[in-house]
Amino acid sequence: MIRDFFELVGRYAIFMKKVFQRPRKWRIFIKQCFVQADSLVLGSVPLVALISIFIGAVLVIQTANNLQNPLIPKMYVGYMTRESLALEFCSTMICLILAGKIGSNISSEIGTMRITEQIDAMEMMGVNSANYLVLPKIISATVLNPLLMLMSYCLGLIGGYLIVTMTGIIQVADYLTGLRYWFEPFYIYYSMIKTAVFSFLITSIASFYGYYANGGSLGVGRSSTKAIVVASASILIFNLVLTQLLL
Amino acid sequence: MIEVKHLSKSFSGKQVLFDINAKYEAGQCSLVIGRSGSGKTVVLKSIVGLFEPDEGEVWYDDVLFNRLGEKPKRELHRSIGMLFQGSALFDFATALENVMFPLDFFTDMSRSEKTDRAHFCLKRVGLENVDGKFPSELSGGMQKRVGIARAIALNPKYLFCDEPNSGLDPHTSVMIDKLIQEITREYNITTIVNTHDMNSVMEIGDKVVYIQEGHKLWEGSSKDILDSDCAALNEFVFSSNLARKVKNIK
Ligand SMILES: Nc1ncnc2c1ncn2[C@@H]1O[C@H](COP(=O)(O)OP(=O)(O)OP(=O)(O)O)[C@@H](O)[C@H]1O
Ligand SMILES: [Mg+2]
Numbered sequence: 001m002i003r004d005f006f007e008l009v010g011r012y013a014i015f016m017k018k019v020f021q022r023p024r025k026w027r028i029f030i031k032q033c034f035v036q037a038d039s040l041v042l043g044s045v046p047l048v049a050l051i052s053i054f055i056g057a058v059l060v061i062q063t064a065n066n067l068q069n070p071l072i073p074k075m076y077v078g079y080m081t082r083e084s085l086a087l088e089f090c091s092t093m094i095c096l097i098l099a100g101k102i103g104s105n106i107s108s109e110i111g112t113m114r115i116t117e118q119i120d121a122m123e124m125m126g127v128n129s130a131n132y133l134v135l136p137k138i139i140s141a142t143v144l145n146p147l148l149m150l151m152s153y154c155l156g157l158i159g160g161y162l163i164v165t166m167t168g169i170i171q172v173a174d175y176l177t178g179l180r181y182w183f184e185p186f187y188i189y190y191s192m193i194k195t196a197v198f199s200f201l202i203t204s205i206a207s208f209y210g211y212y213a214n215g216g217s218l219g220v221g222r223s224s225t226k227a228i229v230v231a232s233a234s235i236l237i238f239n240l241v242l243t244q245l246l247l
Numbered sequence: 248m249i250e251v252k253h254l255s256k257s258f259s260g261k262q263v264l265f266d267i268n269a270k271y272e273a274g275q276c277s278l279v280i281g282r283s284g285s286g287k288t289v290v291l292k293s294i295v296g297l298f299e300p301d302e303g304e305v306w307y308d309d310v311l312f313n314r315l316g317e318k319p320k321r322e323l324h325r326s327i328g329m330l331f332q333g334s335a336l337f338d339f340a341t342a343l344e345n346v347m348f349p350l351d352f353f354t355d356m357s358r359s360e361k362t363d364r365a366h367f368c369l370k371r372v373g374l375e376n377v378d379g380k381f382p383s384e385l386s387g388g389m390q391k392r393v394g395i396a397r398a399i400a401l402n403p404k405y406l407f408c409d410e411p412n413s414g415l416d417p418h419t420s421v422m423i424d425k426l427i428q429e430i431t432r433e434y435n436i437t438t439i440v441n442t443h444d445m446n447s448v449m450e451i452g453d454k455v456v457y458i459q460e461g462h463k464l465w466e467g468s469s470k471d472i473l474d475s476d477c478a479a480l481n482e483f484v485f486s487s488n489l490a491r492k493v494k495n496i497k
Pocket of ligand 1: 283286
């Protein structure tokens with residue numbers, strides 16, 4: 001069991017060494033980065049936006065219900081919503097959702113290329129297939145997903161604002177005061193760092209499982225399930241580690 | 248020239264290749280024939296390094312392939328063109344982009360030069376007007392031909408074709424055989440072709456290796472094949488009524 005684990009980590013490390021090599025042609029690499037940014041990052045915008053607005057609204061309602069005590073100012077609803085979004089929701093939750101979405105996408109795409117020998121064909125041309133296929137995915141997701149996190153943060157706050165204006169659960173002015181209360185910019189950086197690390201984990205782990213898929217279409221299905229489970233678990237572990245280190 | 252010495256290969260305990268020895272000369276089409284499941288594809292993939300042989304040596308001219316590190320292996324792969332049994336076209340790219348893929352990576356040609364070269368290769372396999380089509384929009388035989396065009400795009404020094412004419416009609420099949428033979432002679436390529444098509448054997452087989460259940464049982468030129476006294480080979484070659492009749496007439 002423990003040996004299996006270290007063997008897996010070793011294979012992952014070897015795979016990463018193959019991925020992180022100087023691209024043979026920068027022009028091809030940069031073009032691939034744009035293609036991947038489009039499919040992995042821009043493609044996730046609608047889903048992330050939708051979830052963020054709804055969760056922002058739900059957080060406001062839940063917090064307001066829990067702060068019935070008349071001694072606590074209502075502006076704390078806005079403050080706590082902001083902090084939950086910044087600290088945990090926009091990074092960890094969104095990345096767990098992305099682990100399912102882009103993780104399965106990447107591992108089934110690369111897995112299919114493996115079992116239909118497209119990766120072998122690339123290797124036979126002398127192309128480093130891991131570098132060509134995987135590096136652009138890792139780079140574009142790791143660099144751009146933190147921006148997705150910022151978007152999610154803003155939309156979450158907007159979602160909260162919308163529910164406040166629609167239901168009048170607290171005063172709009174209280175909500176807005178809460179949003180500005182005791183603002184700690186480092187929390188935003190912390191969340192962006194987490195998102196970058198999680199995005200790296202998702203793309204690299206999903207690629208790893210896809211790259212070593214075997215056993216036909218069943219194998220591709222198996223490897224994409226494994227990829228999602230392992231990516232989600234590593235997100236949770238790294239969340240703990242990073243929080244311990246950074247906060 | 249490619250030389251294989253004492254090649255053995257097994258998969259999870261089941262031995263598939265037993266002590267294969269063979270020498271393939273440049274400028275010749277060498278054919279590997281045998282029944283389905285006899286180990287032809289495994290031989291080919293062991294030669295190009297997609298399978299790690301359990302034992303044995305593979306020599307490309309005077310280079311011992313097995314011992315090469317990752318970088319030199321990649322260098323060598325650049326001089327190899329390979330057609331896979333299932334074509335293995337990239338399904339994110341159109342037919343034209345598939346053929347241009349190796350050109351993009353390994354040449355400094357301008358875009359129009361690359362397009363010209365790709366068109367030239369596609370024309371040689373009898374394909375025109377497929378530029379913008381994705382592999383999923385092509386028939387099996389057309390995919391095979393795009394695969395051949397891609398394999399010859401960089402003027403390889405070594406050419407490997409796994410069943411180049413399975414799934415092709417007799418006419419196109421002959422055309423592909425002729426093409427493989429022509430470019431082999433023209434550029435002095437070392438060509439290895441897996442096939443179970445007796446037409447190809449008689450047409451282009453400068454040298455033929457017969458494999459059965461992982462053992463090499465016979466080797467010779469296509470002219471000798473009809474007169475061989477290897478029982479297993481005769482059974483393979485003369486398995487159809489037509490072929491038996493031809494033999495009797497002879
Ligand atoms: N990746 C693999 N894992 C396990 N066994 C394999 C693998 N590839 C091939 N084999 C086994 O090796 C033997 C030879 O297979 P191979 O693909 O070389 O046959 P072939 O001669 O190419 O047949 P065909 O003409 O049908 O393509 C078969 O018994 C097959 O089960
Ligand atoms: Mg085969």
